Amino acid sequence: MIADRIEALIERRGTNPRAVALAAGMSPTGVRDIIIRKTKNPTFANLLKISEALGVDVMEIVSGTGLPPETISIAGKVGAGAQVPVFDAYEKGDGPQVEAPPGLPPSGVVAVEIVGDSMEPIYSNGDLLFYSRATHEGIPDDVIGHRCVLEDADGMGWVKQVKPGDEPGLFHLISLNPGATTMWNKKLRWAAKVRLHWPAELSRRF
Structure with a gap:
Protein backbone atom coordinates (compact mmCIF):
# COMPACT_ATOMS: atom_id res chain seq x y z
CA MET A 1 0.00 0.00 0.00
CA ILE A 2 1.23 3.47 -0.90
CA ALA A 3 0.72 4.82 2.64
CA ASP A 4 2.78 1.97 4.13
CA ARG A 5 5.61 2.53 1.65
CA ILE A 6 5.71 6.24 2.46
CA ALA A 21 5.39 17.42 4.27
CA LEU A 22 7.03 20.81 4.80
CA ALA A 23 9.96 19.88 2.56
CA ALA A 24 7.45 18.82 -0.10
CA GLY A 25 5.59 22.11 0.11
CA MET A 26 2.47 20.46 1.51
CA SER A 27 0.42 21.33 4.58
CA PRO A 28 2.10 20.23 7.85
CA THR A 29 -0.36 17.34 8.23
CA GLY A 30 -0.49 16.36 4.55
CA VAL A 31 1.82 13.35 4.77
CA ARG A 32 0.53 12.29 8.19
CA ASP A 33 -3.03 12.25 6.83
CA ILE A 34 -1.99 9.96 3.97
CA ILE A 35 -0.36 7.54 6.42
CA ILE A 36 -3.05 7.56 9.11
CA ARG A 37 -6.02 7.43 6.76
CA LYS A 38 -4.31 4.91 4.48
CA SER A 51 9.35 11.36 -3.43
CA GLU A 52 11.51 14.43 -4.12
CA ALA A 53 11.53 15.33 -0.41
CA LEU A 54 12.61 11.76 0.41
CA GLY A 55 15.16 11.59 -2.40
CA VAL A 56 13.65 8.55 -4.13
CA ASP A 57 12.08 7.80 -7.48
CA VAL A 58 8.32 8.24 -7.33
CA MET A 59 7.88 4.64 -8.56
CA GLU A 60 9.34 3.40 -5.28
CA ILE A 61 6.28 4.89 -3.61
CA VAL A 62 3.74 3.98 -6.29
CA SER A 63 4.75 0.35 -6.83
CA GLY A 64 7.47 -0.42 -4.30
CA THR A 65 10.00 -0.91 -7.11
CA GLY A 66 13.54 -0.77 -5.77
CA LEU A 67 12.57 -0.80 -2.12
CA PRO A 68 14.93 -3.04 -0.14
CA PRO A 69 13.34 -5.25 2.54
CA GLU A 70 13.30 -3.92 6.08
CA THR A 71 15.82 -5.83 8.17
CA ILE A 72 16.66 -6.40 11.83
CA SER A 73 20.10 -7.17 13.25
CA ILE A 74 20.79 -10.62 14.69
CA ALA A 75 22.72 -9.70 17.83
CA GLY A 76 23.94 -13.18 18.74
CA LYS A 77 22.86 -16.53 20.14
CA VAL A 78 21.18 -17.65 23.35
CA GLY A 79 20.60 -20.99 25.05
CA ALA A 80 18.34 -22.45 27.69
CA GLY A 81 20.23 -25.41 29.13
CA ALA A 82 23.66 -24.84 27.60
CA GLN A 83 25.82 -21.81 28.29
CA VAL A 84 26.14 -19.59 25.23
CA PRO A 85 28.25 -16.42 25.22
CA VAL A 86 26.03 -13.61 24.00
CA PHE A 87 27.40 -11.07 21.52
CA ASP A 88 25.34 -7.93 21.93
CA ALA A 89 25.34 -5.86 18.72
CA TYR A 90 22.43 -3.71 19.88
CA GLU A 91 24.33 -0.43 19.90
CA LYS A 92 26.13 -1.06 16.60
CA GLY A 93 23.26 -2.53 14.61
CA ASP A 94 25.62 -4.38 12.28
CA GLY A 95 26.28 -8.07 11.75
CA PRO A 96 23.85 -10.62 10.26
CA GLN A 97 20.42 -9.36 9.27
CA VAL A 98 17.00 -10.93 9.00
CA GLU A 99 14.02 -9.58 7.10
CA ALA A 100 11.61 -7.97 9.54
CA PRO A 101 8.55 -10.17 10.13
CA PRO A 102 5.24 -8.67 8.99
CA GLY A 103 3.77 -6.26 11.50
CA LEU A 104 6.96 -5.84 13.52
CA PRO A 105 8.45 -2.34 13.17
CA PRO A 106 12.23 -2.79 12.87
CA SER A 107 13.21 0.37 14.71
CA GLY A 108 14.84 -0.44 18.07
CA VAL A 109 14.31 -4.20 17.65
CA VAL A 110 17.02 -6.87 17.79
CA ALA A 111 16.94 -10.63 17.18
CA VAL A 112 18.83 -13.52 18.76
CA GLU A 113 19.12 -17.08 17.53
CA ILE A 114 18.16 -20.08 19.66
CA VAL A 115 20.93 -22.66 20.16
CA GLY A 116 20.09 -26.28 20.99
CA ASP A 117 16.84 -28.15 21.53
CA SER A 118 16.43 -27.68 25.28
CA MET A 119 13.47 -25.32 24.74
CA GLU A 120 11.46 -27.75 22.62
CA PRO A 121 8.61 -27.68 21.82
CA ILE A 122 8.26 -23.94 22.59
CA TYR A 123 11.39 -22.79 20.74
CA SER A 124 13.56 -24.83 18.36
CA ASN A 125 17.19 -24.68 17.33
CA GLY A 126 17.70 -21.87 14.81
CA ASP A 127 14.50 -20.01 15.70
CA LEU A 128 14.73 -16.26 16.21
CA LEU A 129 13.47 -14.22 19.15
CA PHE A 130 12.90 -10.49 18.73
CA TYR A 131 13.20 -8.05 21.61
CA SER A 132 13.73 -4.38 22.44
CA VAL A 149 16.25 -12.68 26.50
CA LEU A 150 18.92 -11.88 29.06
CA GLU A 151 22.61 -11.75 29.81
CA ASP A 152 23.96 -12.87 33.16
CA VAL A 159 16.04 -17.32 27.41
CA LYS A 160 14.28 -17.63 30.76
CA GLN A 161 11.29 -16.46 32.72
CA VAL A 162 12.60 -13.87 35.19
CA LYS A 163 11.38 -13.94 38.81
CA PRO A 164 12.51 -11.83 41.79
CA GLY A 165 15.33 -13.43 43.79
CA ASP A 166 15.74 -13.74 47.55
CA GLU A 167 17.69 -10.48 47.78
CA PRO A 168 17.59 -7.18 45.87
CA GLY A 169 19.57 -7.39 42.64
CA LEU A 170 19.21 -11.18 42.39
CA PHE A 171 16.79 -13.09 40.16
CA HIS A 172 15.47 -16.62 39.76
CA LEU A 173 15.63 -17.79 36.13
CA ILE A 174 12.88 -20.28 35.32
CA SER A 175 13.47 -22.60 32.37
CA LEU A 176 10.84 -22.92 29.65
CA ASN A 177 11.35 -26.68 29.84
CA PRO A 178 9.57 -27.99 32.98
CA GLY A 179 12.20 -30.70 33.36
CA ALA A 180 15.13 -28.29 33.49
CA THR A 181 16.73 -26.89 36.63
CA THR A 182 15.88 -23.40 37.82
CA MET A 183 18.82 -21.01 38.16
CA TRP A 184 18.50 -19.45 41.62
CA ASN A 185 19.59 -15.97 42.74
CA LYS A 186 21.53 -14.92 39.66
CA LYS A 187 22.92 -11.47 38.94
CA LEU A 188 21.95 -10.11 35.52
CA LEU A 202 10.20 -18.57 8.01
CA SER A 203 13.24 -16.34 8.41
CA ARG A 204 14.98 -14.75 5.43
CA ARG A 205 18.55 -13.89 6.35
CA PHE A 206 21.17 -11.67 4.70
Missing part, protein backbone atom coordinates in the same frame (compact mmCIF):
# COMPACT_ATOMS: atom_id res chain seq x y z
CA GLU A 7 5.80 5.46 6.18
CA ALA A 8 8.61 2.92 5.70
CA LEU A 9 10.71 5.37 3.67
CA ILE A 10 10.24 8.08 6.29
CA GLU A 11 11.33 5.73 9.07
CA ARG A 12 14.42 4.55 7.18
CA ARG A 13 15.55 8.13 6.70
CA GLY A 14 15.13 8.95 10.36
CA THR A 15 12.72 11.79 9.74
CA ASN A 16 9.00 12.35 10.38
CA PRO A 17 5.82 13.03 8.36
CA ARG A 18 5.67 16.72 9.28
CA ALA A 19 9.24 17.40 8.14
CA VAL A 20 8.65 15.56 4.86
CA THR A 39 -5.30 7.00 1.50
CA LYS A 40 -5.44 4.64 -1.46
CA ASN A 41 -5.14 7.21 -4.22
CA PRO A 42 -3.31 10.39 -3.16
CA THR A 43 -2.71 12.68 -6.11
CA PHE A 44 0.30 11.91 -8.25
CA ALA A 45 1.42 15.51 -7.85
CA ASN A 46 1.65 15.03 -4.07
CA LEU A 47 3.40 11.69 -4.47
CA LEU A 48 5.95 13.34 -6.71
CA LYS A 49 6.56 16.07 -4.13
CA ILE A 50 6.93 13.48 -1.37
CA ARG A 133 16.01 -3.07 25.18
CA ALA A 134 14.55 -0.29 27.32
CA THR A 135 17.98 0.33 28.87
CA HIS A 136 21.51 -0.75 27.95
CA GLU A 137 21.92 -2.34 31.40
CA GLY A 138 19.57 -3.10 34.24
CA ILE A 139 16.35 -5.03 34.78
CA PRO A 140 13.15 -3.03 34.13
CA ASP A 141 10.22 -3.85 36.40
CA ASP A 142 8.02 -4.79 33.45
CA VAL A 143 10.14 -7.82 32.53
CA ILE A 144 9.50 -9.61 35.82
CA GLY A 145 7.36 -12.69 35.28
CA HIS A 146 7.87 -12.73 31.52
CA ARG A 147 9.91 -14.78 29.05
CA CYS A 148 13.04 -12.77 28.43
CA ALA A 153 26.91 -11.40 35.08
CA ASP A 154 29.27 -13.86 33.35
CA GLY A 155 28.30 -12.69 29.86
CA MET A 156 26.18 -15.73 29.05
CA GLY A 157 22.96 -15.36 27.08
CA TRP A 158 19.75 -17.16 28.07
CA ARG A 189 23.41 -7.44 33.28
CA TRP A 190 20.16 -6.91 31.39
CA ALA A 191 16.88 -8.56 30.47
CA ALA A 192 14.31 -7.76 27.78
CA LYS A 193 10.89 -9.28 27.11
CA VAL A 194 10.50 -11.46 24.04
CA ARG A 195 8.33 -9.53 21.58
CA LEU A 196 8.06 -12.18 18.88
CA HIS A 197 9.11 -15.76 18.21
CA TRP A 198 9.91 -16.45 14.54
CA PRO A 199 10.52 -20.07 13.40
CA ALA A 200 13.77 -20.71 11.54
CA GLU A 201 12.01 -21.90 8.39
Whole structure:
Protein backbone atom coordinates (compact mmCIF):
# COMPACT_ATOMS: atom_id res chain seq x y z
CA MET A 1 0.00 0.00 0.00
CA ILE A 2 1.23 3.47 -0.90
CA ALA A 3 0.72 4.82 2.64
CA ASP A 4 2.78 1.97 4.13
CA ARG A 5 5.61 2.53 1.65
CA ILE A 6 5.71 6.24 2.46
CA GLU A 7 5.80 5.46 6.18
CA ALA A 8 8.61 2.92 5.70
CA LEU A 9 10.71 5.37 3.67
CA ILE A 10 10.24 8.08 6.29
CA GLU A 11 11.33 5.73 9.07
CA ARG A 12 14.42 4.55 7.18
CA ARG A 13 15.55 8.13 6.70
CA GLY A 14 15.13 8.95 10.36
CA THR A 15 12.72 11.79 9.74
CA ASN A 16 9.00 12.35 10.38
CA PRO A 17 5.82 13.03 8.36
CA ARG A 18 5.67 16.72 9.28
CA ALA A 19 9.24 17.40 8.14
CA VAL A 20 8.65 15.56 4.86
CA ALA A 21 5.39 17.42 4.27
CA LEU A 22 7.03 20.81 4.80
CA ALA A 23 9.96 19.88 2.56
CA ALA A 24 7.45 18.82 -0.10
CA GLY A 25 5.59 22.11 0.11
CA MET A 26 2.47 20.46 1.51
CA SER A 27 0.42 21.33 4.58
CA PRO A 28 2.10 20.23 7.85
CA THR A 29 -0.36 17.34 8.23
CA GLY A 30 -0.49 16.36 4.55
CA VAL A 31 1.82 13.35 4.77
CA ARG A 32 0.53 12.29 8.19
CA ASP A 33 -3.03 12.25 6.83
CA ILE A 34 -1.99 9.96 3.97
CA ILE A 35 -0.36 7.54 6.42
CA ILE A 36 -3.05 7.56 9.11
CA ARG A 37 -6.02 7.43 6.76
CA LYS A 38 -4.31 4.91 4.48
CA THR A 39 -5.30 7.00 1.50
CA LYS A 40 -5.44 4.64 -1.46
CA ASN A 41 -5.14 7.21 -4.22
CA PRO A 42 -3.31 10.39 -3.16
CA THR A 43 -2.71 12.68 -6.11
CA PHE A 44 0.30 11.91 -8.25
CA ALA A 45 1.42 15.51 -7.85
CA ASN A 46 1.65 15.03 -4.07
CA LEU A 47 3.40 11.69 -4.47
CA LEU A 48 5.95 13.34 -6.71
CA LYS A 49 6.56 16.07 -4.13
CA ILE A 50 6.93 13.48 -1.37
CA SER A 51 9.35 11.36 -3.43
CA GLU A 52 11.51 14.43 -4.12
CA ALA A 53 11.53 15.33 -0.41
CA LEU A 54 12.61 11.76 0.41
CA GLY A 55 15.16 11.59 -2.40
CA VAL A 56 13.65 8.55 -4.13
CA ASP A 57 12.08 7.80 -7.48
CA VAL A 58 8.32 8.24 -7.33
CA MET A 59 7.88 4.64 -8.56
CA GLU A 60 9.34 3.40 -5.28
CA ILE A 61 6.28 4.89 -3.61
CA VAL A 62 3.74 3.98 -6.29
CA SER A 63 4.75 0.35 -6.83
CA GLY A 64 7.47 -0.42 -4.30
CA THR A 65 10.00 -0.91 -7.11
CA GLY A 66 13.54 -0.77 -5.77
CA LEU A 67 12.57 -0.80 -2.12
CA PRO A 68 14.93 -3.04 -0.14
CA PRO A 69 13.34 -5.25 2.54
CA GLU A 70 13.30 -3.92 6.08
CA THR A 71 15.82 -5.83 8.17
CA ILE A 72 16.66 -6.40 11.83
CA SER A 73 20.10 -7.17 13.25
CA ILE A 74 20.79 -10.62 14.69
CA ALA A 75 22.72 -9.70 17.83
CA GLY A 76 23.94 -13.18 18.74
CA LYS A 77 22.86 -16.53 20.14
CA VAL A 78 21.18 -17.65 23.35
CA GLY A 79 20.60 -20.99 25.05
CA ALA A 80 18.34 -22.45 27.69
CA GLY A 81 20.23 -25.41 29.13
CA ALA A 82 23.66 -24.84 27.60
CA GLN A 83 25.82 -21.81 28.29
CA VAL A 84 26.14 -19.59 25.23
CA PRO A 85 28.25 -16.42 25.22
CA VAL A 86 26.03 -13.61 24.00
CA PHE A 87 27.40 -11.07 21.52
CA ASP A 88 25.34 -7.93 21.93
CA ALA A 89 25.34 -5.86 18.72
CA TYR A 90 22.43 -3.71 19.88
CA GLU A 91 24.33 -0.43 19.90
CA LYS A 92 26.13 -1.06 16.60
CA GLY A 93 23.26 -2.53 14.61
CA ASP A 94 25.62 -4.38 12.28
CA GLY A 95 26.28 -8.07 11.75
CA PRO A 96 23.85 -10.62 10.26
CA GLN A 97 20.42 -9.36 9.27
CA VAL A 98 17.00 -10.93 9.00
CA GLU A 99 14.02 -9.58 7.10
CA ALA A 100 11.61 -7.97 9.54
CA PRO A 101 8.55 -10.17 10.13
CA PRO A 102 5.24 -8.67 8.99
CA GLY A 103 3.77 -6.26 11.50
CA LEU A 104 6.96 -5.84 13.52
CA PRO A 105 8.45 -2.34 13.17
CA PRO A 106 12.23 -2.79 12.87
CA SER A 107 13.21 0.37 14.71
CA GLY A 108 14.84 -0.44 18.07
CA VAL A 109 14.31 -4.20 17.65
CA VAL A 110 17.02 -6.87 17.79
CA ALA A 111 16.94 -10.63 17.18
CA VAL A 112 18.83 -13.52 18.76
CA GLU A 113 19.12 -17.08 17.53
CA ILE A 114 18.16 -20.08 19.66
CA VAL A 115 20.93 -22.66 20.16
CA GLY A 116 20.09 -26.28 20.99
CA ASP A 117 16.84 -28.15 21.53
CA SER A 118 16.43 -27.68 25.28
CA MET A 119 13.47 -25.32 24.74
CA GLU A 120 11.46 -27.75 22.62
CA PRO A 121 8.61 -27.68 21.82
CA ILE A 122 8.26 -23.94 22.59
CA TYR A 123 11.39 -22.79 20.74
CA SER A 124 13.56 -24.83 18.36
CA ASN A 125 17.19 -24.68 17.33
CA GLY A 126 17.70 -21.87 14.81
CA ASP A 127 14.50 -20.01 15.70
CA LEU A 128 14.73 -16.26 16.21
CA LEU A 129 13.47 -14.22 19.15
CA PHE A 130 12.90 -10.49 18.73
CA TYR A 131 13.20 -8.05 21.61
CA SER A 132 13.73 -4.38 22.44
CA ARG A 133 16.01 -3.07 25.18
CA ALA A 134 14.55 -0.29 27.32
CA THR A 135 17.98 0.33 28.87
CA HIS A 136 21.51 -0.75 27.95
CA GLU A 137 21.92 -2.34 31.40
CA GLY A 138 19.57 -3.10 34.24
CA ILE A 139 16.35 -5.03 34.78
CA PRO A 140 13.15 -3.03 34.13
CA ASP A 141 10.22 -3.85 36.40
CA ASP A 142 8.02 -4.79 33.45
CA VAL A 143 10.14 -7.82 32.53
CA ILE A 144 9.50 -9.61 35.82
CA GLY A 145 7.36 -12.69 35.28
CA HIS A 146 7.87 -12.73 31.52
CA ARG A 147 9.91 -14.78 29.05
CA CYS A 148 13.04 -12.77 28.43
CA VAL A 149 16.25 -12.68 26.50
CA LEU A 150 18.92 -11.88 29.06
CA GLU A 151 22.61 -11.75 29.81
CA ASP A 152 23.96 -12.87 33.16
CA ALA A 153 26.91 -11.40 35.08
CA ASP A 154 29.27 -13.86 33.35
CA GLY A 155 28.30 -12.69 29.86
CA MET A 156 26.18 -15.73 29.05
CA GLY A 157 22.96 -15.36 27.08
CA TRP A 158 19.75 -17.16 28.07
CA VAL A 159 16.04 -17.32 27.41
CA LYS A 160 14.28 -17.63 30.76
CA GLN A 161 11.29 -16.46 32.72
CA VAL A 162 12.60 -13.87 35.19
CA LYS A 163 11.38 -13.94 38.81
CA PRO A 164 12.51 -11.83 41.79
CA GLY A 165 15.33 -13.43 43.79
CA ASP A 166 15.74 -13.74 47.55
CA GLU A 167 17.69 -10.48 47.78
CA PRO A 168 17.59 -7.18 45.87
CA GLY A 169 19.57 -7.39 42.64
CA LEU A 170 19.21 -11.18 42.39
CA PHE A 171 16.79 -13.09 40.16
CA HIS A 172 15.47 -16.62 39.76
CA LEU A 173 15.63 -17.79 36.13
CA ILE A 174 12.88 -20.28 35.32
CA SER A 175 13.47 -22.60 32.37
CA LEU A 176 10.84 -22.92 29.65
CA ASN A 177 11.35 -26.68 29.84
CA PRO A 178 9.57 -27.99 32.98
CA GLY A 179 12.20 -30.70 33.36
CA ALA A 180 15.13 -28.29 33.49
CA THR A 181 16.73 -26.89 36.63
CA THR A 182 15.88 -23.40 37.82
CA MET A 183 18.82 -21.01 38.16
CA TRP A 184 18.50 -19.45 41.62
CA ASN A 185 19.59 -15.97 42.74
CA LYS A 186 21.53 -14.92 39.66
CA LYS A 187 22.92 -11.47 38.94
CA LEU A 188 21.95 -10.11 35.52
CA ARG A 189 23.41 -7.44 33.28
CA TRP A 190 20.16 -6.91 31.39
CA ALA A 191 16.88 -8.56 30.47
CA ALA A 192 14.31 -7.76 27.78
CA LYS A 193 10.89 -9.28 27.11
CA VAL A 194 10.50 -11.46 24.04
CA ARG A 195 8.33 -9.53 21.58
CA LEU A 196 8.06 -12.18 18.88
CA HIS A 197 9.11 -15.76 18.21
CA TRP A 198 9.91 -16.45 14.54
CA PRO A 199 10.52 -20.07 13.40
CA ALA A 200 13.77 -20.71 11.54
CA GLU A 201 12.01 -21.90 8.39
CA LEU A 202 10.20 -18.57 8.01
CA SER A 203 13.24 -16.34 8.41
CA ARG A 204 14.98 -14.75 5.43
CA ARG A 205 18.55 -13.89 6.35
CA PHE A 206 21.17 -11.67 4.70
